[in-house]
Amino acid sequence: MNKEYQEHADLINVTANKRLSFRARLFSNKPATLAVVLIALFIISALLAAFIAPYPYDEQNLPGMMQAPSIKHLFGTDEFGRDIFSRVIYGTRISLIVGFTSVVISTSVGTLLGSLAGYYGGIVDQIITGLTDIVYSFPVSLLAIAVVAALGPSLFNLIIVISMVSWASYARLVRGQVLTLKEWDFVEAARALGMSNFRIIVRHILPNSLAPIIVMATLEIPKAIIIESTLSFLGLGVPPPTPSWGSIMNAGRSFILDAPWITMAPGVMMMVLVLTFNLFGDALRDTLDPRLND
Amino acid sequence: MKKYFLKKLLFMIPVIIGSTVIIFLILHLSPGDPVDMIVGPNVTPEVYQNIRISLGLDKPLVTQYFIFLGKLLRGDLGQSILQKRPVLDIVLERFPVTLKIGVFSLILSFIIAVPMGIIAAIKRNTAADYMSMSFALLGISMPTFWFGLILLYFFAYKYRIFPLSGYETWRHYVLPVITVGLTDAAVTARMMRSSMLEVIRQDYIRTARAKGVRETVVMAKHALKNAILPVITLLGMRIGWIFAGSAVIEIVFSMPGIGRLMVDAIFARDYPIIQGSMLILVISITLGNMLADFLYALVDPRIKY
Numbered sequence: 001m002n003k004e005y006q007e008h009a010d011l012i013n014v015t016a017n018k019r020l021s022f023r024a025r026l027f028s029n030k031p032a033t034l035a036v037v038l039i040a041l042f043i044i045s046a047l048l049a050a051f052i053a054p055y056p057y058d059e060q061n062l063p064g065m066m067q068a069p070s071i072k073h074l075f076g077t078d079e080f081g082r083d084i085f086s087r088v089i090y091g092t093r094i095s096l097i098v099g100f101t102s103v104v105i106s107t108s109v110g111t112l113l114g115s116l117a118g119y120y121g122g123i124v125d126q127i128i129t130g131l132t133d134i135v136y137s138f139p140v141s142l143l144a145i146a147v148v149a150a151l152g153p154s155l156f157n158l159i160i161v162i163s164m165v166s167w168a169s170y171a172r173l174v175r176g177q178v179l180t181l182k183e184w185d186f187v188e189a190a191r192a193l194g195m196s197n198f199r200i201i202v203r204h205i206l207p208n209s210l211a212p213i214i215v216m217a218t219l220e221i222p223k224a225i226i227i228e229s230t231l232s233f234l235g236l237g238v239p240p241p242t243p244s245w246g247s248i249m250n251a252g253r254s255f256i257l258d259a260p261w262i263t264m265a266p267g268v269m270m271m272v273l274v275l276t277f278n279l280f281g282d283a284l285r286d287t288l289d290p291r292l293n294d
Numbered sequence: 295m296k297k298y299f300l301k302k303l304l305f306m307i308p309v310i311i312g313s314t315v316i317i318f319l320i321l322h323l324s325p326g327d328p329v330d331m332i333v334g335p336n337v338t339p340e341v342y343q344n345i346r347i348s349l350g351l352d353k354p355l356v357t358q359y360f361i362f363l364g365k366l367l368r369g370d371l372g373q374s375i376l377q378k379r380p381v382l383d384i385v386l387e388r389f390p391v392t393l394k395i396g397v398f399s400l401i402l403s404f405i406i407a408v409p410m411g412i413i414a415a416i417k418r419n420t421a422a423d424y425m426s427m428s429f430a431l432l433g434i435s436m437p438t439f440w441f442g443l444i445l446l447y448f449f450a451y452k453y454r455i456f457p458l459s460g461y462e463t464w465r466h467y468v469l470p471v472i473t474v475g476l477t478d479a480a481v482t483a484r485m486m487r488s489s490m491l492e493v494i495r496q497d498y499i500r501t502a503r504a505k506g507v508r509e510t511v512v513m514a515k516h517a518l519k520n521a522i523l524p525v526i527t528l529l530g531m532r533i534g535w536i537f538a539g540s541a542v543i544e545i546v547f548s549m550p551g552i553g554r555l556m557v558d559a560i561f562a563r564d565y566p567i568i569q570g571s572m573l574i575l576v577i578s579i580t581l582g583n584m585l586a587d588f589l590y591a592l593v594d595p596r597i598k599y
Contacts, residue, residue, distance in 0.1 A: 140538070141535075142537070142572065146316055150323040222435065233542065234542065234545065235557075253443060260447055263440070263443050267443070270440065271435050279431070
């Protein structure tokens, strides 16, 4: 067996052979363990925002406006006297909802189109690949701004927009995976047994290309979160008074000289969340891709 | 080679046509009546109808699109609703600011990222590697606008080293270029490192070493030349990212570029300006992509389509 073949076989078998040791190997990676804990904390604080936040996110208190961080207001207050800490906790919701839902949608769409293109080839492949190339070469945030400009800002539109612009990378990845996998003997065997194309794709091809898809999805979540905050920062995200980290920073921008904490607090939280997902994604990739284990 | 360039040039056409469709549809998908936006609600039905006809809004959508496309080809982007001036003039006035930020950021990014990625790869698992990769991870995890705001707060408000806003002198460009350049360098450095790691393991590197070639020569002549290729491919995407991100940067630093023009126009519902600024961004991005492709073909002699 030549080396290249062996490497390929390793990659293909990774989900099956290494499942037993997968968890152990992932958690032997300290940053990854920390990342898992942090992600859990973020999810908990988003779910339990109402209990964790000391104040309602929209409670105004004009005499107490633009107070510096203190015991009473951990991250200070904004120009309406609203508690930044509470707003940031509630803002976690928007980031996570947008991050997870848009990645689920774009992964599904991209995987579907990519496997169709790879499996059937021919004209189907040409159409899908052409479409993918066009979306891929169009810068994501500009397309997002364009669509939001047309449809108007809302949480729903935000998720649609982000999914619309990010499915192409999955389609490309899955197409490539399917192209190599479909030449394998087990696919040939399944076909000989009279399995339908749909079943072959779902039962045999997709499970074998799961590893890179999961890695990509993990690394796309932070990207989606950044696009959301960027659009919200431009005022094209979730409309007020719902707090999103991007819109809090946008409001804080005008007061950055007198009240820098309005901008700093959500920015630091955002960086921690995005960094966490990136760390986790990197660790996942290193664990799932045996070619990097030397 | 010629065939390759031709193919790349031809690929620009569907991208630009696709973009013009999106840009055209923005006006038609958006809520609200364009005629109302131009003249306001208090006009007689005759005046309303005349304006509708003069704008071509009474024709079917497809016809309208081709009229729009025809005008585009003649360089006619329409009139700004707010400023009552040709959109093309306004857009061209604003473009140099965006272009300057973009070009200088890209140069800064490569100056930082390429050596950093190479050193991280050569000195894998050493302090130098960990430090530069932590920097890179931090860079990709930071929203650009936030990094910009932090720089603005410290270097313009607090210590007043650089001006707060404006675009007249080079000093105005320092903070925006650092913001975009550094965040972009983070992505490129990661790419450079993994590409270099891939190349170092190849047989021809082992051969070169076995021949007794000095290590610096192996790295500079054999490894770097191959490792830089994926980074050049990435260049096209980075150009797109920088232009598309111009809106955020220009708003943070109050620079009158295309991105800010576009966002201001979205809030003012000045649709011809939105379309014009998006179009010029798309064209610059597509041209940037093409430039990166050409560069790639020039550097990589294996490209023959």
